[in-house]
Amino acid sequence: MLTAAAGWKAWLLARGSFPFNADEAIVALMGRHILAGARPTFFYGQAYMGSLDAYLVAAGFALFGPAVWVVRLVQTLLFLGILLSTYAIGARILRSERLGLLAVGLLVFPVVNLTLYTTVSLGGYGEALLIGNLLIWMGLILVERLKEEPAKLEARDAALGAVWGLTAGLGVWANGLSLVYAAPVGLAILAYSVRARIGWTRRGLLWGALISGGVLGAAPFWGYGMTNGWQSLVGELLGSAVAVEGGSWLLRSFNHLVRLVLLGGTATLGFRPPWEVRWLLLPLMPAIFIFWVCVLGYGFKQVKGNHPQSWVWRVLAGVGLTLAAGFVFTSFGIDPSGRYFAPYSILLALAGGGLLDWLYQRRRWWALAALAVVLAYQWGGTLDCALRKPPALTTQFDLQTVIEDGYQEELITFLEEQGETRGYSTYWVAYPLAFLSEERLIFVPRLPYHHDMRYTTRDDRYAPYRERVEANEKIAYITASNPNLDVWLREGFAGLGVEWSEAEIGPYRVYYAFSRAVRPAEVGLGETRGAVETE
Structure with a gap:
């Protein structure tokens, strides 16, 4: 499946399906400047998206030379990491290797939106998705340890907490989108650490490890704030750069909710490309819609259930709800371009893997047929967009x-x-x-x-x-x-x-x-x- 995913991206790249635009060019220029000795903290011209992606691109340039294809290679490797970590969440956290495999299967030929934002670099969205998956995986392993009766907290658990904090802090600097993972998972760790029978000394050790790791991971963020001031830094992290809407906060939030459901939902399910309202493979859409409605129903049932893994599904639901709240209630809701909805594809793949796993145990060929139809739809929709040049697969939602x-x-x-x-x-x-x-x-x-x-x-x-x-x-x-x-x-x-x-x-x-x-x-x-x- 990893080979198929990489091969699909390689074919799309070989035929020039992703135009090289200014956002990606800035990342590439930053990578070149880093090799020449520059040390930028944030994406040029803004202070809410860190330069981690540019440093990874610089490493690629050091190995292969400065070229556009190297930027896309970095993104492709990050996507393979996203697939591997998705499998790890299914196999280790949700306790089903087959669920993990089926979840990855749903992402081999992803919808247009996810294909786009895991191939073209905009400065940290691929990193945010991978960091988010790692936060879920490590964080929920730690919660499992805290749930043991009687719970034991060993040195390795404090070390895991420190690594989790380091990853969360790195995510805060790299791309604020990672906060939608860090907040609910961190809350779960905090809640279960309070309930666990580990004593206040060990509890304090865990909290200290989490906080120390977070401070260290976000060191570029803190350093920039202390040198350049906190107002613009925090303001841009919360969306001040795009805060151009008029009207009351309630009206703005309602408009953002409409964008989330109508524009975000249709792009996330692959019904349209994120840059325009044009339906993809319309005859198959009803069947695909029914499948994802069933997936949402399955996910809701897992969240409301009382089985051993229901708490995991609640944390995953918390990630989705945090993302929705961040989009609806902040200025970022003005931008329905699709990049902010990419985490939903991973969450839906995990729930879809769960539904297909349940069906596989009862009607094996039905499960495989459903997977094949969904993959065919996602592959066909992406191919349809790739063959339309211009714009092909573009991150520019204003076609002008x-x-x-x-x-x-x-x-x-x-x-x-x-x-x-x-x-x-x-x-x-x-x-x-x-x-x-x-x-x-x-x-x-x-x-x-x-x-x-x-x-x-x-x-x-x-x-x-x-x-x-x-x-x-x-x-x-x-x-x-x-x-x-x-x-x-x-x-x-x-x-x-x-x-x-x-x-x-x-x-x-x-x-x-x-x-x-x-x-x-x-x-x-x-x-x-x-x-x-x-x-």
Whole structure:
């Protein structure tokens, strides 16, 4: 199953089904900069997603050289770790090796949403899923030890608690999404440690190990806060960067709930790609819907039951409910792009593995047939999206920002031949261009990419690039499939009385050979205008 999962991703990558966009380019650039001696704490331009992914990419670059495929290799290896840890939860925590195998089986060809966010790097979502699985696995092993009668707490249990805390702390820094795992599992450890007959000395030893591990694991987070202040750090962790909604908190929460159920639910079950509302393999959808309704019913029964493993299902349900609460009641609910819903795929796979295990014991071939139909649907839905280019499998849920792939090398060649190595562009052009040209071409994102000319200075994420461009007197502008921006630029340049040339390369339009350097502010661009777009 691991070989099949890796082979499926390799085939999709080999045929270019995942466009290389700016978010992923920033991770790749950070990896290159780390090899050169930089030590970034967070994803460039923000303070709520740590640079763990970039350090892993840097390790890949050290072994294989800086290339886009290495970034995807790192994500693929993380996904295989997610599969292995899912099996471990089923076999060790839920006490059924077959349940673990069937859960992994449901994830071999995952839904489009999970395929996307475990292949393309956005800075830590693959890590968050793997860390989350490890927190469940280690945490519930520790709870099992505490549940023993009479409970014994040995040195190895305190060590396990320290490792659990270290992993939880690392997750807080790497990606705040890991908190949806750490909170319910940590609460379970706390509750059972209070109930256990281990004495306050041993209880204090366990708590000290958990806290010490957590503080150490989140050391980059604490260090950044003490150096740069806590307000922006904690604010961004809670969603201040995307807090652009109006209306009352109650109304916002209701809107988030609607997004969770309608947009999140359909993407999680694979009924639509996360970037658009388009139904996938519509004739099979009713059967798949019935299957997942049965899975939810099975899960609810396990949570409400009174069998030896019901407490495990309650903790797993707590993870799902924590994720829902975080989405509904914080500003992150404005973003239904799909990445926040990825943990649900793992939880559903475990519940689905449980249902199929139950059915396998009664009607073996029915269970295998159900697994085959679900896998065929998920495989077919992903293939359907992969064959549609553009956009193929994209993380950009605003399709206006999707740039037709395959023209980057031609663009790089043209700019170098013209000696145009510095200038201005949009977020989705600038950073892929920088990485693919090995940073010979530096264009800072000071132009809007939306057709309504909305822009935020948060797009300009790396100050050293900005300094290089500002110090250069020969500049060019690059746009991509945005006629409104082209009109704005031409009118602005003409109004300044400058001369320039234009070239069209696929979806790109290059403005170059200016009679003098023109900065974006001179044509009314480069400052935040309109609604700030979500990350």
